[in-house]
Amino acid sequence: MLGLTGPPGKRAADTRALVLLLTGICAVALTCGPLGATAAAFECGDLTQDGAITAADIISIVNYVFKGGPTPEPPECADVNHDYAVTSADAISLIGFIFRGGAAPSCPPEGVPVTHDGCKLFTVETGAAGPAADQDCMFWLYDGLGTLQIQHLNAGFNCCPGEIHVAVEREVGLIRIIESEHFDGSGGCDCLCLFDLQYEIGDVAPGDYTITVEEPYRNPGDDPLQSEVTRPAGPAADSHCVARSTYPWGTGTSPMLRIVTTFGCKPLGAAVLADSVPSNQDCAVYRYDAGNSVLYLEHLNAGFNCCPVIGADMSVTGDLITITERESPDSLGFCFCLCLFDVHYEIWELPPGAYTIRFVELYLEPGDEPLEFPVDLATTPEGTVCELRSHYPWDY
Numbered sequence: 139m140l141g142l143t144g145p146p147g148k149r150a151a152d153t154r155a156l157v158l159l160l161t162g163i164c165a166v167a168l169t170c171g172p173l174g175a176t177a178a179a180f181e182c183g184d185l186t187q188d189g190a191i192t193a194a195d196i197i198s199i200v201n202y203v204f205k206g207g208p209t210p211e212p213p214e215c216a217d218v219n220h221d222y223a224v225t226s227a228d229a230i231s232l233i234g235f236i237f238r239g240g241a242a243p244s245c246p247p248e249g250v251p252v253t254h255d256g257c258k259l260f261t262v263e264t265g266a267a268g269p270a271a272d273q274d275c276m277f278w279l280y281d282g283l284g285t286l287q288i289q290h291l292n293a294g295f296n297c298c299p300g301e302i303h304v305a306v307e308r309e310v311g312l313i314r315i316i317e318s319e320h321f322d323g324s325g326g327c328d329c330l331c332l333f334d335l336q337y338e339i340g341d342v343a344p345g346d347y348t349i350t351v352e353e354p355y356r357n358p359g360d361d362p363l364q365s366e367v368t369r370p371a372g373p374a375a376d377s378h379c380v381a382r383s384t385y386p387w388g389t390g391t392s393p394m395l396r397i398v399t400t401f402g403c404k405p406l407g408a409a410v411l412a413d414s415v416p417s418n419q420d421c422a423v424y425r426y427d428a429g430n431s432v433l434y435l436e437h438l439n440a441g442f443n444c445c446p447v448i449g450a451d452m453s454v455t456g457d458l459i460t461i462t463e464r465e466s467p468d469s470l471g472f473c474f475c476l477c478l479f480d481v482h483y484e485i486w487e488l489p490p491g492a493y494t495i496r497f498v499e500l501y502l503e504p505g506d507e508p509l510e511f512p513v514d515l516a517t518t519p520e521g522t523v524c525e526l527r528s529h530y531p532w533d534y
């Protein structure tokens with residue numbers, strides 16, 4: 139079931155985004171029938187639960203969004219424009235449908251509260267206790283009384299997944315779990331990784347079921363993650379894994395680039411930050427963690443537009459690591475200026491060895507030396523390399 143997030147505040151009326159993590163599963167019998175028959179679903183847009191979509195339902199949304207009125211039950215039934223938030227836009231959408239022949243309400247399926255750990259691949263805890271990085275696993279535990287607890291280990295999502303939504307659809311003999319992610323304005327980060335999710339499904343009567351998980355990043359040719367529940371008269375548990383070889387799953391032999399943070403636009407002029415470098419220098423600072431095969435790489439004074447969404451792509455050809463930086467407009471577009479940023483990268487699953495690291499930067503001019511340098515991570519695990527720059531946006 140979706141819940142509400144965000145403290146009350148001046149914008150709370152329009153930002154009551156629905157998220158997970160909250161109370162109760164199937165708290166209302168009307169909306170969650172027992173398994174073994176198709177569960178009674180809520181009617182999208184019918185907040186008043188009178189079987190019809192009328193102006194009264196619009197009023198209920200308005201009361202909820204703007205006046206602190208009752209929370210829709212389930213909250214998904216008010217998300218008629220299917221963006222995982224209940225806002226004034228849903229009231230407008232419903233007005234359009236009722237009075238102007240607009241689009242019919244389309245709500246997301248009802249979700250269950252979910253907690254998660256991640257991004258696993260990018261933390262030092264990786265691999266110690268959980269399944270290998272090329273395994274996509276489900277562990278389920280049925281209490282014999284009606285509650286099915288699910289752990290989904292190594293679930294693939296964006297590194298910055300926004301809200302992870304878990305919806306459950308029930309048919310005879312089938313529990314279909316639909317996992318999805320929803321970004322609030324941003325497109326997430328430039329990478330995928332693995333998470334462990336925990337959630338539970340209520341009102342599960344004893345019987346035979348197939349549990350199947352729909353995952354956003356499963357390769358269409360790969361087997362779905364599913365497990366069979368066979369007539370548990372009492373408590374029962376089982377686990378099932380499928381091997382995956384597509385990113386973000388894998389054997390851990392392919393280096394992966396992740397942008398951890400970006401800092402900027404940095405103030406122009408001489409270095410004003412104690413830990414920064416002079417603004418006429420374009421620098422790379424690296425440190426290799428051999429135990430985890432991670433190269434921490436900071437690009438200091440990287441030139442970008444003043445208002446970018448910063449991205450980068452990496453290719454590894456032999457011993458040449460090329461990081462090609464790119465940018466796209468933020469939600470308001472580009473600005474009419476350039477400036478300097480610090481971009482912190484991590485390259486995961488990089489074996490120790492000798493490499494050449496080359497940055498391909500957007501705003502170099504002819505004659506500029508590229509920021510390119512050799513490293514021998516086995517013998518010299520850290521260092522700093524700088525190039526002098528004397529044109530805008532450097533040294534300006």
Ligand SMILES: [Ca+2]
Binds near residue numbers: 192
């Ligand atoms: Ca109604």
Ligand SMILES: [Ca+2]
Binds near residue numbers: 217222228
């Ligand atoms: Ca909505």
